Amino acid sequence: MTILGVALLALCTLIGVFLGDLLGVLLNVKANVGGVGIAMMLLIAARVWLVRHNRLGHATKLGVEFWASMYIPIVVAMAAQQNVVAAVSGGPIVIIAAVGSVLLCFAATALLGRIGGRPAQDSADIEHAGAVIAGDAEAPSPVRPTTAMRR
């Protein structure tokens, strides 16, 4: 049943966010500490368990992958409700602090990404994941590499 996949996703998100809130209280922080990250790890663990016990049905998978494929449209909707006016009219101190930290972090990404050398060729699984998240996957089966658009 498709709803089982959606429910699994919802359960992982709820537990993760709850644990993130709990961690925030324990650390005396007024914020959720890594709730979404914890939820992601729970979902990864659930997937591994389901695959190992051969319980990951096509429909269950569809329930999760539908939401993964809605990711980009949701991000576009998120972009459309940012307070861009405030960002543009922030003045020099805002621009300098933001530009400076973004450039510095891009440089650090380049540096860190090179540590340990470049990983081997992307596996078919990772390529398939890209196609699902891009909303281009034709069939939800990770066996064959998808030759979806992208450059």
Add this chain to the structure above:
Amino acid sequence: MLHMLEHVFVEQSLVAAFAVIGGLMLVSHVIGKRLTGGRVHGSAIAIVLGLVLAYCGGLATGGKRGLADIPALAGIGLMGGAMLRDFAIVATAFEVDVIEARRAGLLGVVALALGTVLPFLVGTLTAVAFGYHDAVSITTIGAGAITYIVGPVTGAALGADSTVMALSIATGVTKAVMVMVGTPLVARLIGLDNPRSAMAYGGLMGTVSGVAGGLAATDPKLVPYGALTATFHTGIGCLVGPSLLFLIVRALVG
């Protein structure tokens, strides 16, 4: 007639948002294919168009939530709000290559530490250069450079001035917008094309909305890896901002 149409949009807000965003995505992909010959990713164009529309919406309504402040488009606020955004981010984890993610775990931790310290440093130095001398204001502006949530949380905890808080939030929002727009432009230059560098990138850039938008516009397969580290960023910033970082700044400026 127009009034009735608006009524439908208001009543069916989320459904209307699906239709509007779908239309926006379609237009963006056509622009990407026809006008740039496929060089610019359709998603990147959609995100930039979204930001432009948010600017127009903000000017038109004077509100803080871009297009979502227009009553007929309020559904965009729900569709792109934190609840569905986090739900979709978690869903992308279903596609994560466990071995790859575990191998880059330590790298992610290093990136998170650097991603907190480096922007804070830039923010505090900028604040000092612009004539702020008290530890509370300097820390609040520095925290804003981490993310736009860390800024106000830190400022509120330290009792910062409201103008300083506004500056701090604006810095964070500007950073998020710059990450969304800038990532696809520099991706090749900084080697952002594999899960390992995506995890480093997520930890370093931090801002979940920035990372979510930046990776979506660059290469969708990297999304879960970047998001995995980025979601810890704000929590860590809120943890060290009003405590450790503030104490260091206070020790330095007296």
